[in-house]
Amino acid sequence: MAAYINRTLAYSNSMNISRNVSTDEQISSPLQIFGKAKKQINEIFVDILSYVAEASERIKDVNDKCPNVINTNELKSIIDYEFKVKGICEVLTRDHMKVAFFGRTSNGKSTVVNAMLGDKVLPSGIGHTTNCFLQVEGSQSGEAYLVTEGSNEKQNVESVSHLAHALNHEKQLNEKELVHVYWPKDRCVLLRDDVALVDSPGVDVTPHLDDWIDNHCIDADVFVLVANAESTLMVTEKNFFHKVSSKLSKPNIFILNNRWDASANEPEFLDQVRKQHMERATDFLVKELKVCTTEEASSRIFFISAKEVLQARVQERKGLSLNSGALAEGFSTRYMEFEEFERRFEECISKSAIKTKFLNHSQQGKHLIKDMLKIMDTIYNRSQEQKNLKLNEIKKCQEKLNYTEQSLISITNEMKMKIHQMVDDVEDKVSKALSDEIRRLSVLVDEFNLPFHSDPLVLNAYKKELHSYVESGLGSNLRARLSTALALNIDQSQKEMIEKMSALLPEEKRNIRLRNPQREPFEVLYRLNCDNLCRDFHEHLEFKFSWGLSTLFGRVASFTSWSSWSSNQSRIMMSPQSNNQSQSNNPLINAFDGTHNSTIEHNLPVISRILAASLGTQGAMGGLIFAGFMLKTVGWRLIIATGGIYGCLYLYERLSWTTKAKEREFKRQYVHHATSKLRLIVDLTSANCSHQVQQELSTTFAQLCELVDRSATDLNDEMKNLDGKLRILSKSTEVSKMLMNKGDVLKAELKQFDDTFLS
Numbered sequence: 008m009a010a011y012i013n014r015t016l017a018y019s020n021s022m023n024i025s026r027n028v029s030t031d032e033q034i035s036s037p038l039q040i041f042g043k044a045k046k047q048i049n050e051i052f053v054d055i056l057s058y059v060a061e062a063s064e065r066i067k068d069v070n071d072k073c074p075n076v077i078n079t080n081e082l083k084s085i086i087d088y089e090f091k092v093k094g095i096c097e098v099l100t101r102d103h104m105k106v107a108f109f110g111r112t113s114n115g116k117s118t119v120v121n122a123m124l125g126d127k128v129l130p131s132g133i134g135h136t137t138n139c140f141l142q143v144e145g146s147q148s149g150e151a152y153l154v155t156e157g158s159n160e161k162q163n164v165e166s167v168s169h170l171a172h173a174l175n176h177e178k179q180l181n182e183k184e185l186v187h188v189y190w191p192k193d194r195c196v197l198l199r200d201d202v203a204l205v206d207s208p209g210v211d212v213t214p215h216l217d218d219w220i221d222n223h224c225i226d227a228d229v230f231v232l233v234a235n236a237e238s239t240l241m242v243t244e245k246n247f248f249h250k251v252s253s254k255l256s257k258p259n260i261f262i263l264n265n266r267w268d269a270s271a272n273e274p275e276f277l278d279q280v281r282k283q284h285m286e287r288a289t290d291f292l293v294k295e296l297k298v299c300t301t302e303e304a305s306s307r308i309f310f311i312s313a314k315e316v317l318q319a320r321v322q323e324r325k326g327l328s329l330n331s332g333a334l335a336e337g338f339s340t341r342y343m344e345f346e347e348f349e350r351r352f353e354e355c356i357s358k359s360a361i362k363t364k365f366l367n368h369s370q371q372g373k374h375l376i377k378d379m380l381k382i383m384d385t386i387y388n389r390s391q392e393q394k395n396l397k398l399n400e401i402k403k404c405q406e407k408l409n410y411t412e413q414s415l416i417s418i419t420n421e422m423k424m425k426i427h428q429m430v431d432d433v434e435d436k437v438s439k440a441l442s443d444e445i446r447r448l449s450v451l452v453d454e455f456n457l458p459f460h461s462d463p464l465v466l467n468a469y470k471k472e473l474h475s476y477v478e479s480g481l482g483s484n485l486r487a488r489l490s491t492a493l494a495l496n497i498d499q500s501q502k503e504m505i506e507k508m509s510a511l512l513p514e515e516k517r518n519i520r521l522r523n524p525q526r527e528p529f530e531v532l533y534r535l536n537c538d539n540l541c542r543d544f545h546e547h548l549e550f551k552f553s554w555g556l557s558t559l560f561g562r563v564a565s566f567t568s569w570s571s572w573s574s575n576q577s578r579i580m581m582s583p584q585s586n587n588q589s590q591s592n593n594p595l596i597n598a599f600d601g602t603h604n605s606t607i608e609h610n611l612p613v614i615s616r617i618l619a620a621s622l623g624t625q626g627a628m629g630g631l632i633f634a635g636f637m638l639k640t641v642g643w644r645l646i647i648a649t650g651g652i653y654g655c656l657y658l659y660e661r662l663s664w665t666t667k668a669k670e671r672e673f674k675r676q677y678v679h680h681a682t683s684k685l686r687l688i689v690d691l692t693s694a695n696c697s698h699q700v701q702q703e704l705s706t707t708f709a710q711l712c713e714l715v716d717r718s719a720t721d722l723n724d725e726m727k728n729l730d731g732k733l734r735i736l737s738k739s740t741e742v743s744k745m746l747m748n749k750g751d752v753l754k755a756e757l758k759q760f761d762d763t764f765l766s
């Protein structure tokens with residue numbers, strides 16, 4: 008309750024609403040209360056209309072942005088209310104107090120209307136003058152005109168004769184039709200105060216009483232039965248009012264005994280006739296129609312002379328004094344009674360009209376506001392609920408995002424180490440396997456079975472084939488030894504990565520397929536490039552007698568040169584400064600690089616060089632000296648025998664130097680050469696293989712990181728989206744709360760209106 012009062016006060020202050028719903032102002036006539044009430048209920052409904060229009064617009068806007076908080080029925084209701092309130096507003100502007108005059112022809116209905124208006128507005132006369140329903144109401148424009156039923160045409164009327172002429176001109180008018188006569192408001196107080204006076208044809212001239220009531224009487228606030236005081240109430244008159252009271256609950260009926268001036272001619276019967284009329288009329292109202300009590304009836308039955316009042320008021324209007332001689336005796340009493348009737352009538356019609364017209368509107372307004380408040384309350388609660396849900400979702404998203412970021416950092420570090428270990432392991436394995444294969448190279452080369460020929464052209468083609476054979480052989484041997492184990496390791500590592508990273512992805516994205524199924528599975532490529540590596544290989548296939556002096560010397564020389572080179576190398580390796588130069592000094596590396604070097608010859612020891620020189624340049628002389636020496640010491644027979652054996656050996660070796668032997672020698676030389684070259688690239692190859700593994704694993708991890716990044720971006724987008732929705736929901740709660748406040752204020756205004764005018 009306190010909250011409601013605060014809301015109402017806050018809203019009233021903010022909107023600066025200070026409508027004074029009271030009747031404190033000076034009111035000279037009860038009719039003005041109706042006017043005041045009408046003005047206020049109109050203002051309230053104008054506010055209700057703008058409230059409903061604003062609600063409709065704002066709620067539509069909220070619904071466009073956030074359809075979950077409002078359902079279609081609620082939205083439709085709000086839109087419907089707008090039309091409904093527009094309708095009520097239109098009805099309210101047309102609302103007036105309506106009094107209908109009935110009675111037999113020539114009883115003086117038109118004269119009573121004219122007397123009340125204080126002017127000769129409607130035609131009157133002896134005989135049947137009113138041939139249709141005439142509703143006299145105030146003209147907004149200040150002009151006098153009439154509008155016939157079903158037409159919008161305004162026919163100007165300047166005087167009563169003009170009106171009578173215009174009505175007579177409308178030949179087709181029948182007694183059921185209604186003609187609106189608009190008369191300047193400033194000419195009559197009743198019209199200014201929104202009273203509409205309906206004159207009718209005599210109830211005795213028509214059989215269509217039901218149609219009359221249905222068409223013209225249902226909304227009448229007061230009925231005036233204009234009776235003729237010179238006669239008694241007739242059945243037709245009574246019959247009509249019986250019908251009225253059967254269709255309306257307790258209609259307000261006044262009975263005017265008109266032509267009471269005629270009774271002035273017989274003053275002795277005056278009281279008796281009055282009493283008689285009074286009793287009959289009271290019985291009619293109280294006992295027959297049951298529309299009021301006996302006490303109330305006394306204030307509903309009057310004895311008047313409309314003709315006299317009209318005359319007096321017309322004279323007064325013209326500023327002329329009333330010729331008392333022309334008036335019957337007791338005029339002033341009848342005049343005062345007419346005024347008393349008017350006073351009672353005004354009280355009654357004002358009270359009745361406020362109730363019949365505005366009670367219904369006020370109740371409709373209260374129902375509407377109640378419904379609107381209910382809808383706004385539902386929207387507010389729904390928005391609030393969804394706001395809390397969205398806040399929770401945002402919180403969860405934020406937590407998820409933080410967890411993803413932190414986990415990604417730790418998994419990245421872990422995977423870096425894992426890849427590093429894996430790379431080292433692969434390097435080790437490849438290095439060992441390649442070294443093994445190099446050691447077993449002779450077996451591989453021996454298995455090469457292309458026909459061999461020492462012809463240089465054939466030999467070149469043979470060498471090319473041998474290079475590719477060795478390359479593919481080594482490659483397939485390495486694959487056979489390593490592929491399964493490596494693939495297994497890599498696969499395991501990838502699975503581990505996927506498992507860890509997929510935990511950071513949303514459930515629906517956890518079925519990760521990194522590799523295109525059409526792509527070959529990853530395999531390490533062993534690029535040995537034997538063709539390039541052994542391009543500098545030169546075979547030596549000329550016959551060499553194994554016991555020949557030059558061969559023996561060569562063996563010795565090569566042994567000594569190798570020893571000398573080895574010790575040289577040891578020295579170089581020991582020297583730290585020489586590390587950089589060691590590679591360029593390494594004959595094998597140089598050979599691998601393709602630059603043929605004769606370092607072996609340069610490294611020959613001095614003694615060997617002298618011996619070689621002596622054998623080479625002075626061989627003939629040395630041989631002679633040696634032969635002479637041998638002849639002298641061992642004798643010629645032994646020399647001949649040794650020479651024979653030596654010759655046989657030579658012959659044997661010469662004869663066994665076949666193509667097969669050449670092939671063996673070629674392969675031996677090739678194995679020797681290729682082994683030395685391949686050893687140089689062991690580290691390079693293993694590093695290359697480990698690099699491929701690293702590449703594969705890093706790529707896999709990068710792909711997984713991309714997936715996680717994308718999911719983090721999705722989370723960020725979702726958070727932005729949720730944030731947007733949250734803002735709309737906040738707006739929705741604000742709007743619904745503001746509309747609730749406005750609704751509360753309008754509800755309070757309607758209540759105050761009820762208290763002031765309807766209680």
Ligand SMILES: Nc1nc2c(ncn2[C@@H]2O[C@H](COP(=O)(O)OP(=O)(O)OP(=O)(O)O)[C@@H](O)[C@H]2O)c(=O)[nH]1
Pocket residue numbers: 110111112113114115116117118119130131132133134135136137138207208209265266267268269311312313314315
């Ligand atoms: N003496 C006297 N004559 C009246 C009085 N009221 C009306 N008349 C006359 O009665 C005649 C008929 O009056 P109307 O006002 O036309 O009566 P009406 O009931 O409207 O008649 P219709 O329109 O034909 O139904 C007129 O000549 C009036 O002057 C009255 O109080 N006293």
